Amino acid sequence: MAITVRKLFKNATILYQMKLIAGKQGLDRLVQWVHIIEDEDVSKFLHGQELIFTAGILNTGEEWFLNFAKKLYAVGTAAFVINIGPHTKEVPRSVIEFCDEVQMPLFTIPWQTRMVDMTRDFCHRIMKNDDVEMSMSTTIKNIIFGIGDLETQITHMERYGYQREGRFSFVAISVVADSKEDGEVKIERLKRYAESIARSIHELYVAFSYNGDLILALVDYSVYEVENFIEKYLSITDKEVPKWQFYMGVSSNTRNIRNQQCNFNRALEALRMAKKQQRQEVYYDKLGVYKLLLSVEDKEVLRDFYKECVGKIEAYDKENQTDIMSFLKIYLENNGSPQLVSEKQYVHRNTVTNQLKKVAKITGLDPMDLEDRVKLYLGFYINDIL
Numbered sequence: 600m601a602i603t604v605r606k607l608f609k610n611a612t613i614l615y616q617m618k619l620i621a622g623k624q625g626l627d628r629l630v631q632w633v634h635i636i637e638d639e640d641v642s643k644f645l646h647g648q649e650l651i652f653t654a655g656i657l658n659t660g661e662e663w664f665l666n667f668a669k670k671l672y673a674v675g676t677a678a679f680v681i682n683i684g685p686h687t688k689e690v691p692r693s694v695i696e697f698c699d700e701v702q703m704p705l706f707t708i709p710w711q712t713r714m715v716d717m718t719r720d721f722c723h724r725i726m727k728n729d730d731v732e733m734s735m736s737t738t739i740k741n742i743i744f745g746i747g748d749l750e751t752q753i754t755h756m757e758r759y760g761y762q763r764e765g766r767f768s769f770v771a772i773s774v775v776a777d778s779k780e781d782g783e784v785k786i787e788r789l790k791r792y793a794e795s796i797a798r799s800i801h802e803l804y805v806a807f808s809y810n811g812d813l814i815l816a817l818v819d820y821s822v823y824e825v826e827n828f829i830e831k832y833l834s835i836t837d838k839e840v841p842k843w844q845f846y847m848g849v850s851s852n853t854r855n856i857r858n859q860q861c862n863f864n865r866a867l868e869a870l871r872m873a874k875k876q877q878r879q880e881v882y883y884d885k886l887g888v889y890k891l892l893l894s895v896e897d898k899e900v901l902r903d904f905y906k907e908c909v910g911k912i913e914a915y916d917k918e919n920q921t922d923i924m925s926f927l928k929i930y931l932e933n934n935g936s937p938q939l940v941s942e943k944q945y946v947h948r949n950t951v952t953n954q955l956k957k958v959a960k961i962t963g964l965d966p967m968d969l970e971d972r973v974k975l976y977l978g979f980y981i982n983d984i985l
Contacts, residue, residue, distance in 0.1 A: 601629035625702035627799035647675025655687035684710030769866035846873040909978030
C-alpha cells in the first residue's frame with residue numbers, strides 16, 4: 600500500500616512552504632517511503648516509489664543536478680524535493696524541463712524548513728495510511744464473507760469515507776507463474792500498477808489477496824470509469840510487462856455494501872470465463888447467455904442438461920475416436936446452414952447431411968429443428984462454464 604504524492608503535498612504548502620515547480624501531471628504517483636539523499640550513486644539502492652529530499656550538498660552544477668534527476672527517475676522515484684539554500688541557490692531550467700517531460704513531480708522548500716521534520720511527518724502519514732488501508736481490506740473481506748457483525752463493519756468503513764449505499768465493482772486478477780514465489784512477485788507488481796491508476800481516478804480503493812489471486816475493489820466508480828481503469832491497466836501492463844500472462848474478471852457495478860458477496864462472486868465467475876476462453880479480460884455484464892447460465896445456483900441442473908444433449912456426443916467421440924463435437928460446433932456457429940458448413944469445410948453437402956443424421960441418432964435431437972438446435976447450442980455454452 601502507498602499514498603499519492605498529491606495527498607502528501609495537500610497540506611505541505613502551508614506547513615512547510617513546499618512549492619510544486621514541475622511534473623504536475625505526476626501528482627498521482629504513489630509514495631511508499633521517504634529518503635534524504637545527497638549522493639547520486641545511492642539512487643541504485645532505491646526500490647522505487649520513494650519521495651526523495653536533497654539539499655544538493657554535492658552539487659557541482661547544472662549537469663550534476665540533471666544527472667541526479669535522471670537517475671532518480673530511472674529507478675522509479677515518485678517525486679523529488681530540493682531544499683533551496685546555501686548548496687542549491689536555484690533549480691536549473693534543464694531539471695525543471697526534464698521533470699515536466701517525464702511527469703515526475705519536482706518541489707522546492709526553503710532553507711528554514713527542516714527536511715528531517717518533513718521526512719518524519721511524511722513517514723508517519725504513510726504508515727498511518729497503510730494501517731487504514733489494511734483495516735479497510737480486512738473489513739470489506741469480512742463483509743463479503745459474512746465474518747463478524749455486519750453493521751459494525753459498515754460503520755467502520757463509513758468512518759473513512761466509504762458509504763453504505765456507494766457503488767462497488769470488483770476486479771479479480773490471476774497471473775500465470777512458474778512458481779508460487781514467482782506468482783507472489785508478479786501479483787505484487789500488478790497490484791502496484793492497479794493502485795497507481797485507481798488513485799488517479801478515485802481516492803477510495805481496496806486491494807486484497809484471495810486464493811492466490813489479486814482482488815481490487817473499485818469504490819464509487821461509474822461504469823465508464825471502471826472500463827477506463829481496465830483500459831489504462833492493460834495499456835500500462837502491456838508496456839511495462841508485455842510478456843506476462845494474466846487474466847481479469849470484472850464484476851457488475853452495484854450499489855450497497857450489504858449486497859456485495861454476490862457481486863464479488865461475479866468477478867470470480869468472469870475470471871474463470873476469461874481463463875476458459877483465453878481472453879485477457881471478461882466483464883460479467885457482457886457475458887450474454889453465459890450470464891444467464893451462471894445465475895443458476897444448482898449446477899447439477901446444468902450438468903444433467905449437458906449430459907442429455909452434447910454430453911452424449913462427447914462420450915461417443917471418446918469411445919469411437921471421432922470428432923463430431925467439432926463438426927456440430929461449426930454447424931451451429933454457421934446458423935445451422937449445411938451449405939455454409941460444406942463450403943467452409945471443403946466437404947460435400949451429403950457428408951454434412953450424414954453427420955447431422957448421426958448427431959440426431961446419438962442425441963435424439965434434430966440439428967435441423969430450431970428448438971433442438973437451441974438445446975444443442977446451450978449444451979456448448981454450459982460446457983464452457985462447468
